[in-house]
Each structure stands twice: as structure tokens, then as C-alpha cells.
Amino acid sequence: MDYPTPSISHLSRKPYVNYVYDAAEDTFLFMDALQNDAILPLICIEVGSGSGAIISFISKILGPECYYMATDINPIAANCTIDTAKLNEMPQCEVIITDLVSGLKDRLTGNVDVILFNPPYVVTPSKEISGNGIEASWAGGENGREVMDRLFTIVPQLLSPSGLFYLVAIKENYPDEIIKTMKMVGLSGEIILSRKAGRENLFILRFDKENSLS
Amino acid sequence: MRLLTHNMLTSHVKGAESGYPLILEAAEVILRNVDFNPEFIKRMLSKVNWDVLYQTAKAIGHLNDIPEQLQPNVENDEEFLRKAHHVLLEVEVKEGHLICPTSKKKFQISNGIPNMLLGEESSS
Numbered sequence: 001m002d003y004p005t006p007s008i009s010h011l012s013r014k015p016y017v018n019y020v021y022d023a024a025e026d027t028f029l030f031m032d033a034l035q036n037d038a039i040l041p042l043i044c045i046e047v048g049s050g051s052g053a054i055i056s057f058i059s060k061i062l063g064p065e066c067y068y069m070a071t072d073i074n075p076i077a078a079n080c081t082i083d084t085a086k087l088n089e090m091p092q093c094e095v096i097i098t099d100l101v102s103g104l105k106d107r108l109t110g111n112v113d114v115i116l117f118n119p120p121y122v123v124t125p126s127k128e129i130s131g132n133g134i135e136a137s138w139a140g141g142e143n144g145r146e147v148m149d150r151l152f153t154i155v156p157q158l159l160s161p162s163g164l165f166y167l168v169a170i171k172e173n174y175p176d177e178i179i180k181t182m183k184m185v186g187l188s189g190e191i192i193l194s195r196k197a198g199r200e201n202l203f204i205l206r207f208d209k210e211n212s213l214s
Numbered sequence: 215m216r217l218l219t220h221n222m223l224t225s226h227v228k229g230a231e232s233g234y235p236l237i238l239e240a241a242e243v244i245l246r247n248v249d250f251n252p253e254f255i256k257r258m259l260s261k262v263n264w265d266v267l268y269q270t271a272k273a274i275g276h277l278n279d280i281p282e283q284l285q286p287n288v289e290n291d292e293e294f295l296r297k298a299h300h301v302l303l304e305v306e307v308k309e310g311h312l313i314c315p316t317s318k319k320k321f322q323i324s325n326g327i328p329n330m331l332l333g334e335e336s337s338s
Binding site for chain 2: 103108
């Protein structure tokens with residue numbers, strides 16, 4: 001079944017234009033992967049929600065049975081996520097300005113059913129990843145992995161026994177190596193979708209806890 | 215920020231022994247209409263720290279008659295589930311502050327969004 005793409009026309013206007021990364025091919029590939037999976041989660045978190053297109057989209061799939069929380073380190077992006085949620089009549093979307101999942105991980109340990117992350121994956125010099133403006137939406141440091149690697153160590157603690165972790169990555173991030181790394185912390189993963197978009201080879205990776213594999 | 219979200223948030227100031235629960239100061243509260251979904255509330259209750267919910271709702275004056283202690287067998291008590299629904303999802307703090315219980319650091323809530331950044335990100 002196809003779900004409608006959320007309205008995000010406000011992204012091309014003030015105050016968001018130039019401050020929030022607009023939905024692009026990576027976002028659309030992420031949507032395609034999500035609508036292929038049917039799950040019944042209670043708590044869903046998007047890390048680095050940016051425009052808010054993905055969290056709004058998944059709420060159409062999972063419906064009002066789920067509590068949605070989104071985080072972003074960029075305050076303008078956080079406000080944009082709220083506006084996108086409202087524009088798309090999303091039942092409840094809570095947004096928190098924070099670094100990855102800081103402030104959420106203590107109480108939510110073992111309780112998050114879906115974690116979504118379209119990280120800053122572009123390969124850049126390490127020094128470019130320290131900001132919290134629009135550069136935080138793409139600057140990924142060495143191998144484009146420096147920000148996502150920090151979340152990888154936390155994901156196994158956050159996920160519920162049947163929880164799923166979805167990640168966007170590009171070829172330069174070495175997706176196969178990400179899958180190997182996650183295996184060592186108890187998560188089993190696979191590439192569920194890939195697409196070439198201009199110069200980018202995009203991948204959607206999905207992970208779950210190995211003991212819950214059917 | 216809804217009280218359910220407050221229930222899940224912890225301060226992560228370095229060196230603070232316990233960052234939970236955050237003290238909530240509400241300058242502006244709005245009440246929303248959210249469709250009542252008893253199944254959702256029943257499933258969510260197991261994740262909620264009830265004592266923190268009760269104390270926080272009381273502190274900001276939106277207790278809505280929820281009981282101080284969570285009673286067993288509430289699954290079929292629609293009146294209770296409706297009250298819990300209201301306190302968890304319909305009370306939204308639009309403007310205010312969250313305060314770390316140990317370090318007393320203040321985190322601003324603006325446009326319903328709490329800002330948990332520490333300035334220089336010295337979190338773990």
C-alpha cells in the first residue's frame with residue numbers, strides 16, 4: 001500500500017529555507033523502505049528529524065496507537081518538525097532539542113520499538129561536525145560515520161526486545177561494515193533498499209535484536 | 215511538551231547524581247483535544263512512572279482527579295483511563311522551564327519544545 005508523502009511546502013519559505021535540510025532522495029528512499037514494513041509499536045523515536053517529513057510519514061503508517069518523539073540539535077529544525085506534523089494532521093508529535101537521544105535514554109532503556117535515523121552521512125573534515133545549524137544535517141566527519149557511530153553504541157540499550165532500528169547510509173559510510181559493527185553489539189542488520197541518486201549511492205539499513213529473529 | 219514526554223525525560227548534566235524527575239515550571243499551558251484511545255493508554259501505563267506523573271500534574275495544577283497511586287485492574291475502568299488520557303496527552307506545556315533536580319540547571323521550553331542542550335555538549 002502507498003502512503004501519501006507529507007506536505008512540506010513550508011520548507012522553501014522563511015524561517016526554514018537555508019536553515020533546514022529539505023526532503024530529498026534520501027528522505028524518499030527512507031519512506032519507501034518504511035511503508036514496506038508492518039509493525040505494532042508503542043514508542044517511536046526519530047533522531048535528527050530535520051524537516052519532519054519522515055516522522056510525519058511514519059505516523060500515517062503506524063497510526064494513533066503509537067507515541068512519536070523526534071529530536072534535533074538544530075532549534076530551527078525542531079520547530080520545522082512541529083510545523084510539518086501540524087500541517088499533516090499528525091496526532092501527536094513531541095519534539096525535543098537535544099544531541100541525538102540525550103535526556104531520553106535513561107527512562108527509555110529497553111522501551112523504544114522503532115528508532116529512525118537519517119544521519120549526517122556526508123564525508124567531511126572532522127571539525128565540521130561540531131555545529132548545530134544546517135551543517136549538522138549533513139556533515140558526518142571521517143567516512144561520514146562520526147555522528148552515526150555515536151548513536152550505534154546507544155541503540156542496543158534503547159531498543160525493546162522486538163524493536164527495529166532504521167538507518168540511512170551511503171556507500172562511503174561502508175554499510176557492510178556498519179552491519180558487522182552492529183553484530184558485535186547484538187543487533188542483526190541487513191540492507192533493505194538501495195537507490196542511486198545522482199552521485200549518491202543510498203542505502204536503507206534495518207536492524208533488530210538477534211534473539212527476536214523469527 | 216506533554217506530561218507523558220516529561221515523564222520520559224532526564225537531565226544529563228555531567229556529575230549530577232540523579233537527573234530525574236525534572237522539576238516542571240509551566241508558564242503557559244494549553245489543553246488539546248486528543249482522540250481517546252483506551253488501548254494506547256492501557257499499553258502506555260506500564261511505561262509511565264505514575265508517582266512522577268501525579269506529582270508533576272499536581273505541581274502545575276492539572277491533576278484532573280487522577281489517583282495518587284495507580285490501582286490494580288484499571289484496564290476496564292474507563293473513567294480512570296479517560297482521566298489518565300487527559301493528564302498524559304491533553305495537557306501541553308507551551309512555555310516554561312525544566313529544572314535538573316540535582317544541578318538546578320534550567321532548560322527552556324519554548325513553543326512546546328524543551329531545549330535539553332547543555333551549551334557545550336558535555337553530556338555522556
